[in-house]
Structure formats: structure tokens, C-alpha cells
Amino acid sequence: MIVLLSLAWKSLRNRLLTTSLTVLSIGLSMALLLGVENVRVGARESFANTISQTDLIVGARGGSLQLLLYSVFRIGQATNNISYESYQHWKNHPAVAWTIPYSLGDSHRGFRVVGTTEDFYQHLRFRRDRRLEFAAGRSPQGVFDVVLGSDVAAALNYKLGDKIVISHGVAAGRGIADNDHADKPFTVSGILKKTATPVDRSLYIQLEGISAVHIDWADGAPPMPGEEVPASKIAKENMKVEQITSFLLRCKTRIATLQLQREINTYREEAMQAIIPGVTLQELWRTIGYAEDALQVVTLFVILVGLLGMLVSLYTSLNERRREMAILRVIGAGPGKIIALLVLESGLLALAGCLLGVVMIYGLSFIFQPIVEQQFGLYVPVQPPTPAGWLYLGAVLLAGILIGFVPAWKAYRNTLADGLSIRV
Amino acid sequence: MSRFALFGTLALAAVVHLGAQPRAHKAHEHGHAKLNIAFETTTGTPVGAVELESPADSILGFEHAAKTPADKAKQEKALATLKARFGEMVILPAGCKMTPAKVEVHVEGQHAEVHAEFNAKCAGPIAGKTISFGFAKVFPKIEEVEVQMLAGTQQAKLEVEKDKGTLQIAK
Numbered sequence: 001m002i003v004l005l006s007l008a009w010k011s012l013r014n015r016l017l018t019t020s021l022t023v024l025s026i027g028l029s030m031a032l033l034l035g036v037e038n039v040r041v042g043a044r045e046s047f048a049n050t051i052s053q054t055d056l057i058v059g060a061r062g063g064s065l066q067l068l069l070y071s072v073f074r075i076g077q078a079t080n081n082i083s084y085e086s087y088q089h090w091k092n093h094p095a096v097a098w099t100i101p102y103s104l105g106d107s108h109r110g111f112r113v114v115g116t117t118e119d120f121y122q123h124l125r126f127r128r129d130r131r132l133e134f135a136a137g138r139s140p141q142g143v144f145d146v147v148l149g150s151d152v153a154a155a156l157n158y159k160l161g162d163k164i165v166i167s168h169g170v171a172a173g174r175g176i177a178d179n180d181h182a183d184k185p186f187t188v189s190g191i192l193k194k195t196a197t198p199v200d201r202s203l204y205i206q207l208e209g210i211s212a213v214h215i216d217w218a219d220g221a222p223p224m225p226g227e228e229v230p231a232s233k234i235a236k237e238n239m240k241v242e243q244i245t246s247f248l249l250r251c252k253t254r255i256a257t258l259q260l261q262r263e264i265n266t267y268r269e270e271a272m273q274a275i276i277p278g279v280t281l282q283e284l285w286r287t288i289g290y291a292e293d294a295l296q297v298v299t300l301f302v303i304l305v306g307l308l309g310m311l312v313s314l315y316t317s318l319n320e321r322r323r324e325m326a327i328l329r330v331i332g333a334g335p336g337k338i339i340a341l342l343v344l345e346s347g348l349l350a351l352a353g354c355l356l357g358v359v360m361i362y363g364l365s366f367i368f369q370p371i372v373e374q375q376f377g378l379y380v381p382v383q384p385p386t387p388a389g390w391l392y393l394g395a396v397l398l399a400g401i402l403i404g405f406v407p408a409w410k411a412y413r414n415t416l417a418d419g420l421s422i423r424v
Numbered sequence: 425m426s427r428f429a430l431f432g433t434l435a436l437a438a439v440v441h442l443g444a445q446p447r448a449h450k451a452h453e454h455g456h457a458k459l460n461i462a463f464e465t466t467t468g469t470p471v472g473a474v475e476l477e478s479p480a481d482s483i484l485g486f487e488h489a490a491k492t493p494a495d496k497a498k499q500e501k502a503l504a505t506l507k508a509r510f511g512e513m514v515i516l517p518a519g520c521k522m523t524p525a526k527v528e529v530h531v532e533g534q535h536a537e538v539h540a541e542f543n544a545k546c547a548g549p550i551a552g553k554t555i556s557f558g559f560a561k562v563f564p565k566i567e568e569v570e571v572q573m574l575a576g577t578q579q580a581k582l583e584v585e586k587d588k589g590t591l592q593i594a595k
Contacts, residue, residue, distance in 0.1 A: 055574070128577070254574040255473040258460040278579025279572055 004337065008344040011324075015317060022310045023352045029306040030357025030396060031364065033299045034389050038365060040292055042380035044285065047073070049379075050197040051248075051277050052125040055257040058082070058090065058264055059246035061271040065287075068280045071102060071246045074112050074198045077170060078104065081243040086270045090249065095256035098123045100248040103210045103241075106181070107170045111152045113203045115210035115244070121147075123250065126197050136160055137190030143208045143236045145189035151200040153191045162188045166203070166213065181213040184231040196379045208239035215239070249274070303392075307399055310349050314342065314407045318414075325411050335412045342411055343404035350400020354393050358385065452535045454479050455567040457559070459514065459584075463544070463575040466551035466593055472544040472575075474514055474522060476506075480529055480536035482565040487536045490529075503527050503538070509562045510542055517553035517593070520546040550575070555591040557584050 012019045051072050059067040060080035069075040081103075091099045100123055103115030121132050121139045137160045140147055146166075148158055158164065163185040186205060194200055212234045216223040223229075251257040257276070264274035318325075325338060333341075365382045373379050385393060457479070463472035481487050483502050490499040507524045516522065522542040530537050555573070559566040569584040571591060578594040 053577070254462040254464050254576075257574055258462050258473070258475065258572070276572065276574070276579050276581075279581040282581045 004341050004344055008341055008348060011321075011341075012345055012348060018313045018317070019349065022313050022349050023356055025309050026303075026306040026350060026353025026396070026400075027356030027360060029299070029302040030354055030393070031360040032302055033392050034357060034361045034385055035364065036292075036295055036299050037386055037389050037392070038361065038383070039380055041386055045381070046196075046379040047281055047284075048278075049127045052128050052130075053250060054125075054248045054277055055251045055254070056249040056261055056264070056274040057246060057277055057280075058249055058272060058274045061273045064273065064275040064280050065284055067246060067273065067275055068277060068284070070104060071248070072198065072277065074104075074114075074202060078245045081245050082272055083243055083270060084241045086267070086272060087244055087247055089269070090247075090260075090264065093260065095251050095253070095260050097250040097252045099250075100124060101207060101244045102246050102248075103207055103243070104245040105170065106166045106168055106210065106213070108152075108164055108166045108203050109156060111149070111155075111201055111203055112170055113146075113166045113205060113210075115205055115207045117207055120204065124199070124248075126195055126199070130195070132195065132199070133193045135191045135193045137188070140189050140204065140206050140209070142189075143206060143212045143234060143239060144184065144186050144231060145205065146186040146209075147190040147192060147204040148188060149192055149200040149202050149204075150194040152203055153188075158188055158191075160188050160191070164188065164203075166205075168214075183228050184213050184234075196373065206236070207241045207244065208236050211239045211241050303396060306353070307350075307396070307403055310346060310353075310400065311403045311406060314346055314349075314404070315410065318407050318411055321411075322414060325414060338411050339405070339408040342408035343401055346404030346407070347397070347401040350397050350403075353400070354396055358393070361385075452479060452537070454481050455565060457482060457566050457569045459569050459571045461514070461544075461555065461571065461573040461575070461591075463546075463550065463573075463593075466576045466578075467549045469548065470520075470544075470546045470550050470575075472546075473525075474510075474516075474542045474544055476510075476513075476538070476540045478538045478540075478563075478566060480531075480538050483538045483563050484529070484536075485565075487531075487534065489531045489536070499529065503529075505562065506538070506540055510540070513557065513559045513562050515556045515558060516544060517546065517550045517555065519548050520544055520550065550593050552595040553593050555593065557587045557589070559584075560587050 057067055057071050059071065059078060060082050062079055066076055066078075070078050087099070087101055090096065098119060100119045101115075101117060104112065106113040106115075118139055124132055134147075135150065135153075137147070146164065152158070165180055165182050165185050167180050186209070192199065192204075212231075215234065216229040249260075251260055261274045261276065264272050328338060328341075362382060365380055369380055369382060458477040460475045460477075461472065462474075463470045465471075479487070483506060484490075484499050485502070486495065486498075488495075490496045507527055510524070511522055514522070522544045524540070525543050526539070526541040528539055530539055557569065557571075559569060567586060571582045571584055573580045573582075573591055573593075575593050580591060580594075582589055582591050
């Protein structure tokens with residue numbers, strides 16, 4: 001066996017270029033398969049970890065997925081706002097433990113600005129029971145104070161006391177100059193610690209701050225020159241909050257949650273909807289599931305192509321090795337040994353390919369993890385293969401061994417005489 | 425002139441009438457029911473609630489307000505069946521018991537819904553156990569049930585078609 005192994009190894013080394021190309025193609029397809037699996041699992045965990053202990057998300061009636069995406073993941077926009085009056089009504093409902101209001105729609109250099117209250121810093125939970133902490137400073141105390149998510153502070157190199165201007169709208173890149181709320185700059189009062197959730201990529205001001213920057217706007221247009229209300233004349237007490245975009249809500253009991261959800265969904269004063277975040281996430285995964293399945297099929301085909309490539313290279317190499325096989329038989333290797341040799345060769349190739357795939361996926365996730373997190377807010381963990389990943393590795397290895405029987409069978413059928421009599 | 429006055433009054437009456445009646449309508453699909461399950465905890469002796477919202481047609485066989493004695497008898501019998509056999513429709517882990525809290529019929533416009541609430545109590549932990557369903561056996565007209573469950577920190581959803589599928593309570 002050891003002899004066979006060393007023979008197989010030497011034979012593979014003898015055809016180094018073909019061998020390494022075969023290993024590379026299997027390794028690449030393996031890395032693709034494991035990568036897709038890692039991203040899938042990472043995305044689910046990362047999304048599920050973003051919001052904890054929130055029973056309901058409430059917003060204007062519309063798509064439930066949309067409500068979840070803009071409220072929690074800052075993806076997309078609300079088509080309608082809800083009145084502050086309705087928010088107060090539900091906030092003061094006896095079944096409600098706490099609420100966190102969000103007012104969305106403004107941005108700062110591509111990062112979203114969120115109007116909220118002290119409740120956000122007090123009650124928001126992620127990764128089961130972790131709460132927001134400040135790396136520096138504290139929550140906004142005045143109308144023109146702003147707190148930065150850690151990514152915002154890092155990307156724009158801001159520190160406490162810096163003055164920044166927010167823009168109307170959430171288009172990526174710099175806000176349109178016309179839309180700048182340049183006359184009312186905000187002062188950085190705090191910077192949050194990293195949470196590895198979308199919280200890191202937003203700026204937070206008070207609800208009154210959102211009202212203040214729009215105080216002199218009329219019908220969604222900036223004020224005419226000379227009609228601006230200077231920031232110095234704006235005090236928190238005079239700011240009236242009229243609407244918010246959505247709010248998170250925690251009930252005192254789980255049973256009350258379901259009753260409250262129905263109450264909100266059938267509220268007659270305003271068309272609102274309440275969703276259970278975990279339930280809506282599950283709907284999201286089911287929707288994405290189809291695309292995931294398609295991707296899975298594609299990667300399986302890529303693996304298949306890789307394995308076929310291995311088969312082709314082993315099979316064609318047999319022509320060059322007719323004499324080698326014949327000599328092996330002459331010196332006493334039985335058909336079983338010949339078969340074992342070729343199966344070992346293909347098994348070794350598959351094993352090397354799998355190892356390369358694992359190494360590549362570790363390396364790639366290590367390199368791309370920060371980029372993916374920055375760009376998509378997706379925390380893909382660098383971790384050993386998932387159970388499904390191990391299954392794929394095992395299956396490829398097994399397929400590699402099985403494929404070895406094809407050239408082995410051919411070599412076995414080529415008689416001793418064949419290799420010795422024909423000029424090769 | 426008086427004709428205009430009359431027209432004006434009628435128009436005003438129509439506006440007032442429309443204003444008084446909210447025009448929002450809930451989705452209503454025959455054969456499609458909603459089930460909510462909530463448990464405060466999944467350890468110790470969990471206490472919870474289970475509520476079913478179903479088109480009346482699927483349970484009573486009709487959707488109008490029961491006015492004739494025949495309809496009333498039919499409705500009473502169906503609701504009694506619902507109360508008595510709810511444990512066969514929503515099969516909670518062993519050791520859990522449900523008692524009816526409220527079972528009523530809401531008629532709204534041309535549609536009616538049966539709304540049933542049950543209290544649930546379990547003798548032991550339910551973490552890691554499953555909940556299965558048997559609606560079709562009791563009310564064959566219930567074809568699809570959208571199940572939402574809150575259990576401790578778990579939030580889950582399941583579409584149950586023809587009683588297929590189980591809900592796994594997280595460990």
C-alpha cells in the first residue's frame with residue numbers, strides 16, 4: 001500500500017502541470033461551493049443578530065418586508081409615514097413595555113440620518129441581549145447634536161465636536177447641494193461602539209432635529225433666500241414632531257404581542273401595520289431561497305465540471321502510460337494493484353483539491369470580510385466549514401475516488417501484450 | 425331651488441355616511457385561516473395562548489349572520505365542535521392543555537369570520553418539542569393555515585397546507 005501510495009505520488013508529480021491544473025479546478029469549485037454556503041449561513045445569522053427583543057415593528061400599511069428592511073436594515077425607503085399622534089397612542093398602550101421611534105429620509109454623505117429618541121440608546125438590543133455603548137461622548141442632548149455609528153466615524157474620520165451638515169434624501173454619494181441643510185449644521189456629541197449591525201452605518205439625531213432642519217421648508221422644497229429660519233432661533237421646546245417613519249415595540253408579554261399586532265393592523269384611525277421581525281425574516285429567507293437553490297445548482301455543476309476535468313486528464317494520461325502499466329504488470333503487479341494505483345491517484349487529486357478549496361475559502365473570507373461588511377453590512381464569519389460544507393467535501397472526495405475506477409477499468413482491460421507490443 | 429336643496433342634503437348625507445364607515449377591508453380568502461400561538465416561556469411550566477381566525481365559511485358552512493333557527497343550530501353545533509376538538513386541530517406537545525377562552529363569529533359586510541381564543545398550560549418544558557396540526561380532520565374546508573408562533577425569544581412562521589408540516593420549538 002505504501003509502495004502504491006509513493007508510486008501514485010511520483011506519477012502525479014511526474015505530470016506536475018496537469019496535476020496542479022486539475023487540483024486548481026477542483027479547489028476553485030470547492031471554494032465556490034463552500035463560499036456560497038458560508039455567505040448563506042453568515043447572512044442569516046447576521047440578519048437575525050441585528051435585532052433582538054423587539055416584538056413588533058410598526059409602520060404605515062404596505063409591504064411587511066419593506067417595513068422590516070427600511071426600519072432595521074436601512075435598505076429601501078418608506079412610501080408613507082405615520083403620524084406622531086398614532087405613535088403616542090400605541091406608546092402609551094398598557095401592554096407596551098417600550099418603543100423606539102425612527103424618522104428616516106435624510107442622509108449625510110451616503111450614510112442615513114435617523115431621527116430617534118433616548119429610547120434608542122436605552123432599549124435597542126442586538127445579538128440576543130447586547131446593548132448600544134458609546135466609544136466616546138454621549139447621546140444627543142440638544143436639537144443640533146448628532147451621534148455617529150462607528151463605521152460613519154471611521155469612514156469620514158470624524159471626532160467629537162466636529163460640525164456636519166445633513167442632506168435631504170438618501171441618494172448615495174454626496175447630497176445635492178440644493179438639498180443641503182447647510183444653514184443648520186449639527187455637532188458630533190457621541191460616537192457609538194462597533195456593533196457589526198446596520199447601526200454602525202447611520203447617524204442619529206433627535207426627532208426634533210429632523211423637524212428643525214425642515215422647519216422652513218414648504219411642500220418638500222428648500223426655503224427661498226431670505227426666508228430661512230436661523231438655527232440660533234430654534235429651541236427643542238418649540239419643535240413640533242408631526243410624523244415618524246416607523247417604530248420598534250416591545251410588549252410586556254408574548255401573548256399580548258399577538259393581540260396588539262391585531263389591534264394595530266385593524267386600527268381605524270390610521271392605516272398601520274405591525275410585523276413580527278422574526279416572522280418577516282423567515283418570509284424573506286423563503287423568497288431568497290429560490291435564488292439560493294439556483295446558485296447551489298450552478299455551484300454543483302461547477303464541481304461536476306471540475307471532477308470531469310480530472311477524469312479527462314487521468315484518462316488521456318493512460319495512453320502515455322501504456323508502457324508503464326505493462327511494465328508494472330510484468331514485474332508482478334496484479335490487476336488489483338493497477339486499479340488501486342489509479343484510484344489512489346484520483347483520490348489524491350480530489351483530496352488536494354478539497355484542501356486547496358478550504359484554504360482558499362479561509363483566505364478569501366479573511367480578505368473580503370471587512371469589505372463585505374462595509375459594503376453590505378453582512379458579517380460573514382471566518383469559520384470552519386458548516387455541517388453542509390463537510391458533507392460537500394466528503395461527497396467530492398468520494399466522487400474523486402469513484403471516478404478513479406473509470407481509467408482503472410481501462411488500464412485493467414489493456415492487456416499486458418498491448419503495452420509491450422505496440423510502439424508507444 | 426328645492427330640488428337643489430334636496431340634492432344637496434342627499435349628497436351631504438352620503439358624505440356623512442361614507443365618513444362614518446371606515447373603508448378599510450381585511451383580506452378574506454376562503455379556506456385560508458390564521459393561527460397564532462404564544463408561550464411566555466418554553467421552560468418550567470409554560471403558559472400561553474392559541475388563537476384561530478378563520479373565514480366563517482370554512483367552519484360554519486356559510487358567511488351570513490345566523491338568523492334562521494336552522495342556521496343558528498348549525499352555527500352552535502360547529503362552534504361546539506371547534507371548542508371540543510381544538511386539541512385535535514392544534515396538537516401541542518404532550519402535557520399541554522387548552523381551554524376555550526372566547527369563541528365568537530364576527531360579521532363584517534359580506535364576510536364573516538370565526539375568532540377563537542384558547543388558553544394553554546403545559547405541565548413541563550416544551551423547548552425542543554414540536555407542534556403539529558389536524559385541521560382537515562375536524563373542518564375539511566380549512567385547507568391552508570398561516571401559523572405564527574412566539575415562544576420565549578423565538579419568533580417563527582409556518583404555512584400549513586393540508587395539515588402538513590410541524591412547528592419546532594427552539595431549544
